[in-house]
Amino acid sequence: xxxxxxxxxxxxxxxxxxxxxxxxxxxxxxxxxxxxxxxxxxxxxxxxxxxxxxxxxxxxxxxxxxxxxxxxxxxxxxxxxxxxxxxxxxxxxxxxxxxxxxxxxxxxxxxxxxxxxxxxxxxxxxxxxxxxxxxxxxxxxxxxxxxxxxxxxxxxxxxxxxxxxxxxxxxxxxxxxxxxxxxxxxxxxxxxxxxxxxxxxxxxxxxxxxxxxxxxxxxxxxxxxxxxxxxxxxxxxxxxxxxxxxxxxxxxxxxxxxxxxxxxxxxxxxxxxxxxxxxxxxxxxxxxxxxxxxxxxxxxxxxxxxxxxxxxxxxxxxxxxxxxxxxxxxxxxxxxxxxxxxxxxxxxxxxxxxxxxxxxxxxxxxxxxxxxxxxxxxxxxxxxxxxxxxxxxxxxxxxxxxxxxxxxxxxxxxxxxxxxxxxxxxxxxxxxxxxxxxxxxxxxxxxxxxxxxxxxxxxxxxxxxxxxxxxxxxxxxxxxxxxxxxxxxxxxxxxxxxxxxxxxxxxxxxxxxxxxxxxxxxxxxxxxxxxxxxxxxxxxxxxxxxxxxxxxxxxxxxxxxxxxxxxxxxxxxxxxxxxxxxxxxxxxxxxxxxxxxxxxxxxxxxxxxxxxxxxxxxxxxxxxxxxxxxxxxxxxxxxxxxxxxxxxxxxx
Amino acid sequence: xxxxxxxxxxxxxxxxxxxxxxxxxxxxxxxxxxxxxxxxxxxxxxxxxxxxxxxxxxxxxxxxxxxxxxxxxxxxxxxxxxxxxxxxxxxxxxxxxxxxxxxxxxxxxxxxxxxxxxxxxxxxxxxxxxxxxxxxxxxxx
Numbered sequence: 001x002x003x004x005x006x007x008x009x010x011x012x013x014x015x016x017x018x019x020x021x022x023x024x025x026x027x028x029x030x031x032x033x034x035x036x037x038x039x040x041x042x043x044x045x046x047x048x049x050x051x052x053x054x055x056x057x058x059x060x061x062x063x064x065x066x067x068x069x070x071x072x073x074x075x076x077x078x079x080x081x082x083x084x085x086x087x088x089x090x091x092x093x094x095x096x097x098x099x100x101x102x103x104x105x106x107x108x109x110x111x112x113x114x115x116x117x118x119x120x121x122x123x124x125x126x127x128x129x130x131x132x133x134x135x136x137x138x139x140x141x142x143x144x145x146x147x148x149x150x151x152x153x154x155x156x157x158x159x160x161x162x163x164x165x166x167x168x169x170x171x172x173x174x175x176x177x178x179x180x181x182x183x184x185x186x187x188x189x190x191x192x193x194x195x196x197x198x199x200x201x202x203x204x205x206x207x208x209x210x211x212x213x214x215x216x217x218x219x220x221x222x223x224x225x226x227x228x229x230x231x232x233x234x235x236x237x238x239x240x241x242x243x244x245x246x247x248x249x250x251x252x253x254x255x256x257x258x259x260x261x262x263x264x265x266x267x268x269x270x271x272x273x274x275x276x277x278x279x280x281x282x283x284x285x286x287x288x289x290x291x292x293x294x295x296x297x298x299x300x301x302x303x304x305x306x307x308x309x310x311x312x313x314x315x316x317x318x319x320x321x322x323x324x325x326x327x328x329x330x331x332x333x334x335x336x337x338x339x340x341x342x343x344x345x346x347x348x349x350x351x352x353x354x355x356x357x358x359x360x361x362x363x364x365x366x367x368x369x370x371x372x373x374x375x376x377x378x379x380x381x382x383x384x385x386x387x388x389x390x391x392x393x394x395x396x397x398x399x400x401x402x403x404x405x406x407x408x409x410x411x412x413x414x415x416x417x418x419x420x421x422x423x424x425x426x427x428x429x430x431x432x433x434x435x436x437x438x439x440x441x442x443x444x445x446x447x448x449x450x451x452x453x454x455x456x457x458x459x460x461x462x463x464x465x466x467x468x469x470x471x472x473x474x475x476x477x478x479x480x481x482x483x484x485x486x487x488x489x490x491x492x493x494x495x496x497x498x499x500x501x502x503x504x505x506x507x508x509x510x511x512x513x514x515x516x517x518x519x520x521x522x523x524x525x526x527x528x529x530x531x532x533x534x535x536x537x538x539x540x541x542x543x544x545x546x547x548x549x550x551x552x553x554x555x556x557x558x559x560x561x562x563x564x565x566x567x568x569x570x571x572x573x574x575x576x577x578x579x580x581x582x583x584x585x586x587x588x589x590x591x592x593x594x595x596x597x598x599x600x601x602x603x604x605x606x607x608x609x610x611x612x613x614x615x616x617x618x619x620x621x622x623x624x625x626x627x628x629x630x631x632x633x634x635x636x637x638x639x640x641x642x643x644x645x646x647x648x649x650x651x652x
Numbered sequence: 653x654x655x656x657x658x659x660x661x662x663x664x665x666x667x668x669x670x671x672x673x674x675x676x677x678x679x680x681x682x683x684x685x686x687x688x689x690x691x692x693x694x695x696x697x698x699x700x701x702x703x704x705x706x707x708x709x710x711x712x713x714x715x716x717x718x719x720x721x722x723x724x725x726x727x728x729x730x731x732x733x734x735x736x737x738x739x740x741x742x743x744x745x746x747x748x749x750x751x752x753x754x755x756x757x758x759x760x761x762x763x764x765x766x767x768x769x770x771x772x773x774x775x776x777x778x779x780x781x782x783x784x785x786x787x788x789x790x791x792x793x
Contacts, residue, residue: 621755622754622755629674632675636671
């Protein structure tokens, strides 16, 4: 229990055990206790993960790879079950288990009395297991297995209220859209497998590519295919459409899966594959552009939404875009710096976005399931703790100076500034993206506080559905809120700006150093860019200020003339989903209709053929009259005819 | 001089008698005996031809037929026994209840004479009582 590998295996096994226990509990009278395995497993795993982080931090540059157990092999394809424990996976593991613990606790209150209580916790445990496996996997196919595992859990949890047609449709949409990305992902993996000397183990594959530099065009193709998977999973443009719909699931699910962990799997994947991305400037630039487009687009779409959870969902998409922008600067600046910026934002984002979702869940709980901001308002006095914690999360997301979101966003902006001054062939692109990122930061501050003011300020308004629920949530839900609020406020300032603990820790990751060697990156120098920090703070405060000016009286929304059409455009999602509907969904539906007609035709032919024996049988059935003599007589007569026929034919 | 034709005539006669018997009689055991008779007619046929051609093939075949007929007899008689136990009758038309659904039953135009009253089965004496030995048996023991 002391080596990193054993710790990692224990962390992996705990949630799996919890899943099995919860599944067993859910079919026994212990159903109401199905939450405890998950809470216990996550808490224990979080403690172990912290020990793991401590171990890794004390042994600098350490990477522990577990012994390879052959999973399966076919010809050149050898797939091992190996785990890699390095600073990158350790910090992810700690983050996932820590956040999951509090969300599990919150869920206990949120899902209280739900008929699917046991099912919910069993799937959540399975999700935590898959996510830990995804982070630890050192083999591409193992990674895919866990990648699909989290996808499955996401499907099951989005469709948790499967009696609701919209939830079932959202689950299907989430699954199918990510599947599009996964197709590319698998193709990318096999292309890399071919380029990387038939290795499927990440470390071996990267070493091989380092020694035998492949043709750049092929490598770029492989990486872009790989990136497709990340685009699908992390809801980037053009495959972001599933994430807002995925809000049909219970709110803690949105907090854990669709804000803090699963959707960041794409970011993690690219960070993990930094050594190969570092040598392909085209792939990096694509990643950065996709990230930038998504960040701005999603921020725009979040502006006009009335559904509180949808605002948060679009904001998640936008922040993920930020992370991809940071990853896109991977080769232009020192890879460790770019990855640190992305993972640090991922880390702080996990805190404040999980917090925001849980606070939204608390609001929804109090409002009896209503989440439309037009129907409630002025909840400051009604939900004091939810209000304070939501404010913490919103301020962190908006990038108010000194809160965690500020520091991580600042790191990304710095990465972009450095990239635009680097020797990369795409400096102009990075400069434009810097502008895009600043604009997004401004929009983020605005829409976050729009949601905040509309929900908590102005005249108190409570929908009828709330009934007797309209009060602060029980303590089991407010404690996780408070803990995460503390995290959202302080985790940034503790982890990075003064001590540089996070970047130093993550910078020791062997694969990032390998990436630096492969990209011939200059040695990173940390300098806090005052002008960028000042600019981003001003933009954030400006966004908050405008939101204050417009919405401090709470709802209903009153827009100055000329802006309303823009908001309407945002509310209609820029008609992108309608375009998808018309361009992709409807032709496919038509094709399916055609296929159904053909199927019906084939069925009719088969039925016709099969009805022939039945018809003949109907006709011959009266012969069967049960008299042995009759049978014998008909047999004899038949034989006579037959013999006579043969004899006369032969005689002739 | 007995030629092949004589044998064939005998065989054909035997077969025909069997066939007619099979088709006209309703008693299961009689029908079975008739079927056996047809089989024997065929067997004679085969032996006659074997003799005529001067080889043993037909005779070997007949040996097989006899063996198969013995098995068949065992099975058939066992079946008749169970059938008799069910209906207390050996009339084959009693089993026309096995016909297809919806087909009207065949009706006897000349009904059988009423069955004689059943005589009770002969039973062995109850166990424990030894039959008395005759003097001759006693002397032998």
